[in-house]
Amino acid sequence: MGENDESEIIEHHDDEEMEKTRTPRYHAHSFLGSVASSEKDGYSSTQSSHRLLAYSDALISIIATVMILPVAHTKFQDNEELKQSIQALLTTKVAVYLMTFLIVTVAWAAHIRLFQVIKRIDDTLALLNLACMMLITVLPYTFSLMATFPSNTLGILLFCACVMVIGLIQATIVLYGFSRPFFLNDQIQMSGNQAYYKRHILEVIMRVPIMCLFASIFSFIYIQLSYIILAIVIFLPYISQCLKWIWNKAIGGQVEDRPDSVPFYTYHPSEPLSKERVEAFSDGVYAIVATLLILDICKDNVPDPSVVKEEFNDKLLAALQEYGPEYLAYFGSFVTIGLLWFVHHSLFLHVTKATRLMGLFNTFSLAFVGGLPLAYHLTHEFPRGSLNELEAVQISCVIIFFAGLFQLAIWVTALFTQHETLHPYVRYGGREHAFMLAKLSLYPCVALGSFAFTCILSRFSTSIFHMMEIGVPFAFILLRLLVRVVLAVIRWLFCPVRNDFDSVPVEEEDSQLPINDIVT
Amino acid sequence: MGENDESEIIEHHDDEEMEKTRTPRYHAHSFLGSVASSEKDGYSSTQSSHRLLAYSDALISIIATVMILPVAHTKFQDNEELKQSIQALLTTKVAVYLMTFLIVTVAWAAHIRLFQVIKRIDDTLALLNLACMMLITVLPYTFSLMATFPSNTLGILLFCACVMVIGLIQATIVLYGFSRPFFLNDQIQMSGNQAYYKRHILEVIMRVPIMCLFASIFSFIYIQLSYIILAIVIFLPYISQCLKWIWNKAIGGQVEDRPDSVPFYTYHPSEPLSKERVEAFSDGVYAIVATLLILDICKDNVPDPSVVKEEFNDKLLAALQEYGPEYLAYFGSFVTIGLLWFVHHSLFLHVTKATRLMGLFNTFSLAFVGGLPLAYHLTHEFPRGSLNELEAVQISCVIIFFAGLFQLAIWVTALFTQHETLHPYVRYGGREHAFMLAKLSLYPCVALGSFAFTCILSRFSTSIFHMMEIGVPFAFILLRLLVRVVLAVIRWLFCPVRNDFDSVPVEEEDSQLPINDIVT
Secondary structure: OHHHHHHHHHHHHHHHHHHHOOOHHHHHHOHHHHHHHHHHOOOOOOEEOHHHHHHHHHHHHHHHHHOHHHHHOOOOOOOOOHHHHHHHHHHHHHHHHHHHHHHHHHHHHHHHHHHHHEOEEOHHHHHHHHHHHHHHHHHHHHHHHHHHOOOOHHHHHHHHHHHHHHHHHHHHHHHHHHHOHHHEOHHHHHOOOHHHHHHHHHHHHHHHHHHHHHHHHHHHHOHHHHHHHHHHHHHHHHHHHHHHHHHHHHHOOOOOOOHHHHHHHHHOOOOOEOHHHHHHHHHHHHHHHHHHHHHHHHHHOOOOHHHHHHHOOOOHHHHHHOOHHHHHHHHHHHHHHHHHHHHHHHHHHHEOOEOHHHHHHHHHHHHHHHOHHHHHHHHHHOOOOOHHHHHHHHHHHHHHHHHHHHHHHHHHHHHHOHHHHEOHHHOOOOHHHHHHHHHHHHHHHHHHHHHHHHHHOOOOOHHHHHHHHHHHHHHHHHHHHHHHHHHHHHHHHHOOOOOOOOOHHHHHHHHHHHHHHHHO | OHHHHHHHHHHHHHHHHHHHOOOHHHHHHOHHHHHHHHHHOOOOOOEEOHHHHHHHHHHHHHHHHHOHHHHHOOOOOOOOOHHHHHHHHHHHHHHHHHHHHHHHHHHHHHHHHHHHHEOEEOHHHHHHHHHHHHHHHHHHHHHHHHHHOOOOHHHHHHHHHHHHHHHHHHHHHHHHHHHOHHHEOHHHHHOOOHHHHHHHHHHHHHHHHHHHHHHHHHHHHOHHHHHHHHHHHHHHHHHHHHHHHHHHHHHOOOOOOOHHHHHHHHHOOOOOEOHHHHHHHHHHHHHHHHHHHHHHHHHHOOOOHHHHHHHOOOOHHHHHHOOHHHHHHHHHHHHHHHHHHHHHHHHHHHEOOEOHHHHHHHHHHHHHHHOHHHHHHHHHHOOOOOHHHHHHHHHHHHHHHHHHHHHHHHHHHHHHOHHHHEOHHHOOOOHHHHHHHHHHHHHHHHHHHHHHHHHHOOOOOHHHHHHHHHHHHHHHHHHHHHHHHHHHHHHHHHOOOOOOOOOHHHHHHHHHHHHHHHHO
């Protein structure tokens, strides 16, 4: 609150002596006054927040995703059944991964909203933001502690302490921002009742830390209650958002349940997320997942010189042939990640605004994308022909299926509010609409088809799975051709004048082929 | 070349029937014609390349940095001397890391120049770019093979094959781009002799792959020669750039040695790099380095439940106290990375354009930043008081010193060409100039001071080193105060009229304190 008092003094100066800066009298007036004036003139102390936000997005997305590594690097015994190992994994490591991913995403959403209010920064705000980032990086560790020692209060206390300190830092950022109104976004800067905004934003920010305070108090009395409170903190915004959206759809109209929410501008929780930051966050996740793969290749697949000399008669190529399946797994996984990014990229080209529900589906999709290193490890870990190999392929299919399905869900959600969220070009009936839908449904279909094959054909091997993964880009190119041909055929059917289109029967055959290619 | 022929047909269509699109006659004209027209109208098939480039930057920066992990995770024996271990490391792993970093940076610079020509993309270009990225991720692996089996031709052949395929893909991108001129940047689009540009750009692109072709041929005859060719490929652009710059400075004037280079526009190798992409690449490196740390914390520092039960009588807090030094090392390293990013961020706020030499210094600085995980591992690996502990601190100091020094070098280089590269505000004598210089010299001074202390005080422990690392942010805040006070004093000295500035003596004492704080 000391900062707050100081801010009022500076505002007082601003009102009184806005035009008199740089006069000697003013400089000699007081040290505080000279600080305030030098803080104000000069672009160099006030900066655009663009790069700070890009860096924060990169950091947060990597933190969210990197926790898949302990899951992926779990050593499996080939003699025990994979199902049991997976169950053992699920209880701790996968849960830690998913919880970390979700809580970090919640922190990221709060960060977005905060910097929709604070539009310009200076060095102090940059340093405060870095402190905030440092504490967010510690969250995964507290989750690991909680998962390993569920009945010990220390994990939950550490977690709550981190969240509370983050809340305090964010409150400091808001107070600092309001003390120098030129940092705020223009709408709040213009408005008359800044004090009202400030109180409202602080209330929203402090909600989660206060819930964590209660959780930490209850952890001494009845620890299960603390976990319930934490679950509410993580999931409630999403669940309430889902319910509200379904409710709105069921009722029909877009009922504004809080008519007073409009003046709050960007700090209302259901305010659309910034599209740029959703993209930057997603890019970070895809990039780190893609590069985690090459790390493993470099670490595990360079043979030992002595082994090559003894076993392979100094023939490196023969030694490397041992790793054949792993190279195939690597290329297959990389292609899959690359194309999922490509689909995401195509999708967000058409999107003008990301609603909260779309953000939620995007988070779920990314959580499954983050699971791809696990799929990669499982599918090259087991010897060919074992039962575990089949199950590894099935798990990979499930991961790819849900990653693709949630991307499709983003699109379907966008279509429901298409006048707000989509470019006119891709709305119902637009020419690109059909192609976009085909692109988005490709991966769910491929994954579903593969899964079905593993159930029917018991000799379905991982190599075939990876070959199929590598084949998908060609399916994309065929798909583009297919959609174009189908559109041409439709056009031809509706304008039967043009009977010189003699190559159609051949192309129609082509158009049947890709579907088979995609499914098999 | 088939693509090239097709392009001419399409261009032919463009000239002839630009205004007649969407008429039934035109659609029925030929299948190729309909493809060409649907490719052209509609924003959806032509996209801004912004996000593709951001994603590529993230991928490439992570690939470059992630190779530090095998270096950092080397297990050291405490009984042997660190110096010897480090020497063993240097011969292979550190060399692989540095070579990977440099070659990936060269590939990145080529990628920048390519997409300064190609300004808009479509799905095909996006997929070709992804293929390019996939091959770049394989480069570190080929380096690992080369380092492990230096006398075997396979590593060098694989590397050359990758580079040649990347070259072919880039050539395809250029041909594809020139076949649809609306993808190109406006200057080339407007110009009359596109064929001339195309030939020139293809020549520049194919230069490196052709050198690699020679290297792969020579590898069968005399393998040392291949390595020399590769070294030329990696270092020559930098060395020639350095020499040219020094030559220009020595001669005095900005002698344009190739007067015909102006029409080549953005494809001249000494063309400044895009500032946005330099920032994005640097952000990626800083972000991945910061998050590699938390990965280690989560993996290694969660105690085993059975150990806690047996050894610590089920007291988790006591068990965690064992890890105290590692937490300290983590926070110290995170603060260092965060502040180095902060300095970089402040620096590039003032920069309007990054010349090649500045890009080179930035690469060197980032290569040392990438070494920080190694510093982190070394400084918490050894028991307190051993000789190795001192050496670990010294190595960390060297890494931080060079990371900071090359940042300072960027600034000094920018000052030499300040009219092109800097905002008017921070040129010689600008008010922010002094502060920027102070910021940039803080880390080199701290590192140098710490190094000197390890030589004088043999009991200088890593804990003190990490405490010092954590203390640096406060030095930053003091620094800002210090510079402001010094400026106020100078102003006061030159305008002695204002003698009501009674608080100066106290502040002058303050201004002496920070310097001591920084050095210790």
